[in-house]
Amino acid sequence: MTDLKPLYIDGKRDSRRRYVTPTGEIISRREQIRRTEGNTPEQKAVRRYEEGKSKAGVTVRRYQRKEKQRKEGIKKATVELWGNEDREIYQKTMPTGGERGYYQLQGTYQFYNPTYRSYDVATGYSTADDAMRPYMSPNYLILRRQAVLNAAAQLEGYEWKYVGVVEENWILW
Numbered sequence: 001m002t003d004l005k006p007l008y009i010d011g012k013r014d015s016r017r018r019y020v021t022p023t024g025e026i027i028s029r030r031e032q033i034r035r036t037e038g039n040t041p042e043q044k045a046v047r048r049y050e051e052g053k054s055k056a057g058v059t060v061r062r063y064q065r066k067e068k069q070r071k072e073g074i075k076k077a078t079v080e081l082w083g084n085e086d087r088e089i090y091q092k093t094m095p096t097g098g099e100r101g102y103y104q105l106q107g108t109y110q111f112y113n114p115t116y117r118s119y120d121v122a123t124g125y126s127t128a129d130d131a132m133r134p135y136m137s138p139n140y141l142i143l144r145r146q147a148v149l150n151a152a153a154q155l156e157g158y159e160w161k162y163v164g165v166v167e168e169n170w171i172l173w
Contacts, residue, residue, distance in 0.1 A: 004032055102128040105140075107147045107168040111160040121166055124151025132170050144168070 003022050007014040017029040033041055045059045056064075105126040112119050126143035133140035147168075152160050 004036070102130060102173040103132045104128045104171045104173065105143045105147050105168060106171050107144065107151065108166040109148050109151045110163040110166055111152060111155060112163050113157065113160050115157075115159050119163070120155055120160070122151035122154045124148055124154070125171075126150070128173060 004019040004027070007018045007020050007026060019027050019029070019032045021027060027035075030041055033039075033044065037044065039047070042059055042063050045054070045057065046063050048054045049056050049060045106123065107125075108121055108123045110119060110121050124147040126146040129139070129143060133143060148162055152162065
């Protein structure tokens with residue numbers, strides 16, 4: 001589709017370098033590159049780097065990092081820790097049937113419901129990880145938080161407060 005025309009506003013080229021299609025739709029420069037060349041600007045930068053025409057810039061490094069994470073099955077997640085701060089972490093996804101050597105934290109936790117003034121116990125699981133983490137390390141606390149949230153989700157109602165750990169152990173996949 002080569003009949004895309006640059007957008008002009010008050011006789012000047014648009015500062016965002018947008019284009020107009022024959023139907024009157026305004027599209028971004030990124031979309032224009034994708035339509036005319038058949039790939040995204042990131043793919044174009046990686047191709048130029050692989051051909052030796054340019055250095056590995058921020059775009060190329062970011063693209064390579066995401067490809068590596070995609071191949072290894074790693075996903076980025078934001079996890080609320082015991083305080084109020086959120087942290088971005090990288091965590092392994094659940095293993096499939098053939099993979100081995102992954103560990104998952106299983107815990108039984110006690111909760112209190114102030115409305116009904118009752119205690120209850122539930123079992124929760126974290127996501128799989130490639131190593132058993134030492135007690136009280138940041139990664140261990142993240143896995144524990146996942147297991148606690150998973151256990152709380154199994155209880156009926158929303159006002160359950162976490163009291164403590166009844167039992168925790170590692171499951172080997």
